Amino acid sequence: MPPELLRQIVEDMIPFHKFLGVKVDRVERGRIRLRVPFREEFIGNPLRRAMHGGVISMLADAAGGFAISTALDGTSQTLATIDLRVDYLRPGHPEALVAEATVVRTGSRVGVADVRLFHPSSESTTIATGKGVYAIKKLKHPRAGSASE
Amino acid sequence: MPPELLRQIVEDMIPFHKFLGVKVDRVERGRIRLRVPFREEFIGNPLRRAMHGGVISMLADAAGGFAISTALDGTSQTLATIDLRVDYLRPGHPEALVAEATVVRTGSRVGVADVRLFHPSSESTTIATGKGVYAIKKLKHPRAGSASE
Amino acid sequence: MPPELLRQIVEDMIPFHKFLGVKVDRVERGRIRLRVPFREEFIGNPLRRAMHGGVISMLADAAGGFAISTALDGTSQTLATIDLRVDYLRPGHPEALVAEATVVRTGSRVGVADVRLFHPSSESTTIATGKGVYAIKKLKHPRAGSASE
């Protein structure tokens, strides 16, 4: 899928992404980097000012799915998450969060992606890792792109 | 922890829960039921009007963590998710989502919870299942409750 | 697949099952119960005489995969595990181990199974739970059955 189309789908066509503010930082075949700027509403533990695990798992799921999308030819397929695992290694700080996802396996039916999440202020400090397994399905109306669910 | 305090923490003290509208349906020792009313912003796949996986994983994480909280004595502990796995069995519809979580193991350091997610309009149709592992930590300022992160 | 054929595949055609002594206790559509009698060689922690986690994960994987097999029509498909998660709730004792697996989702390409593991001496005491995701593939030589790998 052309990078510009992918960006449009991720940023503009998916209501939950717009709601939270998800942006595409970089796309190449087999890899994607998504980012979500910090908002006070993302806090999960007010005592420690730590980000809610749900922000992290949402970004992991989205990045993993769209990494698979970058490796698909054409726009006639849609993805659905089969399973997602997130390992939380450190509390997320009140800062932008980045998810970098890489395809580790892709076939005609199932794709698997690895995701690493960190803050841009300290790229090598991993906040969480994710692993997602996605079903690849043929779209009946191919025009509309590979939105994840 | 007293149910009323737990409800207050879940619904009022955690910004991400307030942002998304998470409510406590029921609490008992070892079990909790959380609910999030539907909003258009929760859509992840506009073609199929399916809920974003991130809404599901957020509610699974929160329900699993607070199920563990119901089984802790006192309010001097805090929880952090170690890992979360979500299996997505069916697309989520544009409806309220419920997560029912049960403690499957709890010790002084680690708790494990099972979560089942469904729509209230069809309680027996499982949308997703989750399994969360949580670290139980002593709070330095015990006054403030067991907010999850 | 006919139960008698399934039993033969599980018990006689899979070298690793023969090596460890895996037996079929019960089969019905969508469910299977496997058992492995205890051997001293299964100990993983000699101090606590606890069973090695590898015996538990092997039986979980096998039971999950063959539960999917019971739900497939014909013998022209083969399964490969995509991912397996095992949660270890209690140490396994030096006794026979049973795995009961149930299909939670099955399509033409991917099947998901839940597994519960316990000792026959205390059926309701769960030792571990497993969740496996399996790819369903067409066999080129349909004659040979749906051996798991």
Add this chain to the structure above:
Amino acid sequence: MPPELLRQIVEDMIPFHKFLGVKVDRVERGRIRLRVPFREEFIGNPLRRAMHGGVISMLADAAGGFAISTALDGTSQTLATIDLRVDYLRPGHPEALVAEATVVRTGSRVGVADVRLFHPSSESTTIATGKGVYAIKKLKHPRAGSASE
């Protein structure tokens, strides 16, 4: 723990490891590399001559746990697997299998390790990846080492 003691525990003190032939290839603080020579009995799918997933998950569990052990001071602790996830990327061939495990997080109570599994004949071709979460417990009889279960 001294490398020589660790090797002795892995290779000689754990019956399931002796039964399958698990060897220590390399140890350093925070990393371990285990190997199991191939045996015909490890086949899980005789049609494709693929290794049984249970051999892979056993080695992943063992490597992850002992990677954590390398990072513990002294020999007064024991480990128990809390949960293990294995992603199977390619069929395992009838060859020796190697698991390389790295600690990704370790505290006083919980350790997390990443594992990569491959054949020594093609080190960069990943057969499977694993992620294990382990509880770290104080031994009552510290003399006896940190056997995993």
